[in-house]
Amino acid sequence: MIHAPAANGGTRSNWLKALTEDGIARVRRVLMPAEINALIRALNAAPLGDSVRQKNGTYAIRNLLEVVPEIAQLAGRPRIRQIVEAVLGSDAIPVRGILFDKTPGANWKVPMHQDLTIAVRERIEVPGFGPWTVKSGVLHVQPPVTVLEQMLSVRLHLDDCGASNGPLRVVRGTHTAGRLKTPAIDSLRQEGRITACVAREGDALVMRPLLLHSSAPSRRPGHRRVIHLDFAARPLPHGLAWATGVGTGS
Numbered sequence: 467m468i469h470a471p472a473a474n475g476g477t478r479s480n481w482l483k484a485l486t487e488d489g490i491a492r493v494r495r496v497l498m499p500a501e502i503n504a505l506i507r508a509l510n511a512a513p514l515g516d517s518v519r520q521k522n523g524t525y526a527i528r529n530l531l532e533v534v535p536e537i538a539q540l541a542g543r544p545r546i547r548q549i550v551e552a553v554l555g556s557d558a559i560p561v562r563g564i565l566f567d568k569t570p571g572a573n574w575k576v577p578m579h580q581d582l583t584i585a586v587r588e589r590i591e592v593p594g595f596g597p598w599t600v601k602s603g604v605l606h607v608q609p610p611v612t613v614l615e616q617m618l619s620v621r622l623h624l625d626d627c628g629a630s631n632g633p634l635r636v637v638r639g640t641h642t643a644g645r646l647k648t649p650a651i652d653s654l655r656q657e658g659r660i661t662a663c664v665a666r667e668g669d670a671l672v673m674r675p676l677l678l679h680s681s682a683p684s685r686r687p688g689h690r691r692v693i694h695l696d697f698a699a700r701p702l703p704h705g706l707a708w709a710t711g712v713g714t715g716s
C-alpha cells in the first residue's frame with residue numbers, strides 16, 4: 467500500500483528530524499532549473515564505456531563521480547555540503563555516484579532491499595568485510611553495518627517524480643534495524659508501511675543506506691532521472707580505501 471509522501475521539506479530541523487526517525491527526508495529546491503539543465507547536458511555528454519548502461523538510451527551511469535567531472539563538482543557544492551555535513555560532520559567525503567533513469571526503453575524495477583555494498587579501491591582482506599563483487603569494473607564489498615550507519619545517500623531529482631513515475635518506495639524506520647534477513651524483509655514489506663517518496667525536480671531525498679527500499683516501473687513515459695550520491699563520514703579502516711580514492715584509514 468502506498469501512503470502519503472515521505473516527510474520533508476521545510477527547515478533544517480524538520481528534515482533532520484524526519485531523517486533520524488524515518489531514515490529518509492525530502493529537502494526542497496536543492497537544485498535550481500539552470501543547474502539541472504547544466505547537469506543534464508553533462509550527463510548526456512558522458513563518454514560511452516562500461517559505466518554507461520543503455521537500452522534505447524541511457525538508463526544508468528555507474529562511477530558517476532569519475533566519469534562525469536561536473537558530478538564530482540556537484541558533490542562539493544555548498545548546498546550539498548550543508549546537507550551532508552549536517553548529518554555526517556565536516557569530514558564527510560563523496561564515495562560513489564550513480565545516475566538512475568527510467569525510460570520507456572528501460573523501465574526497470576528493484577525488489578525491497580538495503581544498500582549493503584560500498585565501492586573500494588583494492589581488495590584487502592579485513593575481518594567483517596565481504597563478500598566481494600565487481601560492478602561496472604569497480605570492486606565492491608559489504609562492510610560491517612557500523613560503516614553503513616555512518617553513510618548518507620543524497621538523491622537529486624532532475625525530473626518531477628510523482629506516484630506514477632516509479633518513485634522510491636521505502637519502509638520507514640528500518641534504517642536502525644541493522645542488516646535484515648529475507649524473512650524480516652518479507653514481513654516488513656507486507657505490513658503495509660510502504661511510503662512512496664515523491665519529489666519535484668530540484669528536490670533531494672536524503673536517505674540512510676540501510677533503509678529498506680524498492681522501486682516499481684514507471685507508469686508514465688518519460689524520464690525519471692536521479693543523481694544518487696553516497697557520502698561517508700570517514701575513511702575506511704585497515705588500509706582499505708574508498709574507490710574515489712579519498713582518504714585511507716589506519
Ligand SMILES: O=C(O)CCC(=O)C(=O)O
Binds near residue numbers: 576581634680694
Ligand atoms: O532509483 C531507484 O528507484 C532505486 C535505486 C536503488 O535501488 C538503490 O539506490 O539502491
